[in-house]
Amino acid sequence: EIVLTQSxxxxxxxxxxxxxxxCRATQSGxxxxxxxxxxxxxxxxxxxxxxxxxxxxIPARFSGRGSGTDFALTISSLEPEDSAVYYCxxxxxxxxxxxxxxxxxxxxx
Amino acid sequence: xxxxxxxxxxxxxxxxxxxxxxxxxxFTFGSYTMTWVRQAPGKGLEWLALVSYDGTNEHYxxxxxxxxxxxxxxxKNTLYLQVNSLRVxxxxxxxxxxxxxxxxxxxxxxxxxxxxVSS
Numbered sequence: 001e002i003v004l005t006q007s008x009x010x011x012x013x014x015x016x017x018x019x020x021x022x023c024r025a026t027q028s029g030x031x032x033x034x035x036x037x038x039x040x041x042x043x044x045x046x047x048x049x050x051x052x053x054x055x056x057x058i059p060a061r062f063s064g065r066g067s068g069t070d071f072a073l074t075i076s077s078l079e080p081e082d083s084a085v086y087y088c089x090x091x092x093x094x095x096x097x098x099x100x101x102x103x104x105x106x107x108x109x
Numbered sequence: 110x111x112x113x114x115x116x117x118x119x120x121x122x123x124x125x126x127x128x129x130x131x132x133x134x135x136f137t138f139g140s141y142t143m144t145w146v147r148q149a150p151g152k153g154l155e156w157l158a159l160v161s162y163d164g165t166n167e168h169y170x171x172x173x174x175x176x177x178x179x180x181x182x183x184x185k186n187t188l189y190l191q192v193n194s195l196r197v198x199x200x201x202x203x204x205x206x207x208x209x210x211x212x213x214x215x216x217x218x219x220x221x222x223x224x225x226v227s228s
Contacts, residue, residue, distance in 0.1 A: 034214035043204055049214030087154055091212040096168040098156035
């Protein structure tokens with residue numbers, strides 16, 4: 001069973017600063033890695049799919065990179081509305097499984 | 110415009126059953142793999158199950174295998190999750206989500222339905 005570890009657990013930064021969130025898998029061989037943003041009381045929103053592709057309507061300040069077991073989400077210049085919990089998600093081909101990381105909470109000072 | 114609307118949640122006693130539904134609109138439902146994900150209060154996301162576009166293949170997380178059953182009716186554009194032998198720890202918001210072709214991510218989510226298991 002693949003485990004995804006996200007770090008840090010919490011990130012507290014000011015508007016305009018750069019945020020880098022990490023997601024590490026215990027093994028490679030997945031189909032893809034995705035990133036989601038979730039605000040309180042809302043469903044998750046897809047930000048990045050297949051490790052580095054922005055989903056429809058996602059601002060260019062969000063970018064994803066990585067392969068194998070190490071992935072990262074970068075928010076290049078934080079906006080107040082970026083305050084949320086961010087989850088990474090891995091999909092394996094066989095057996096078909098979806099795994100979520102534990103989340104990183106981004107706080108805007 | 111893609112819409113997913115879950116229903117069927119509520120307060121239920123331990124050991125009882127529920128059937129959750131997810132009504133889809135705005136896209137060709139029968140062309141997509143669909144999933145269920147839950148989130149316990151104050152906790153992270155937990156994947157539960159997925160079903161192939163045609164309903165012929167279902168896969169479950171180990172934590173719910175044998176208790177939860179996923180199905181779909183493409184003629185009704187509806188996804189179902191039968192949840193049996195409910196436990197207090199099954200208390201969560203249950204979301205359905207559409208999977209991008211190729212398993213690249215979950216691009217649309219419903220608003221969720223709350224299941225509370227309590228005596």
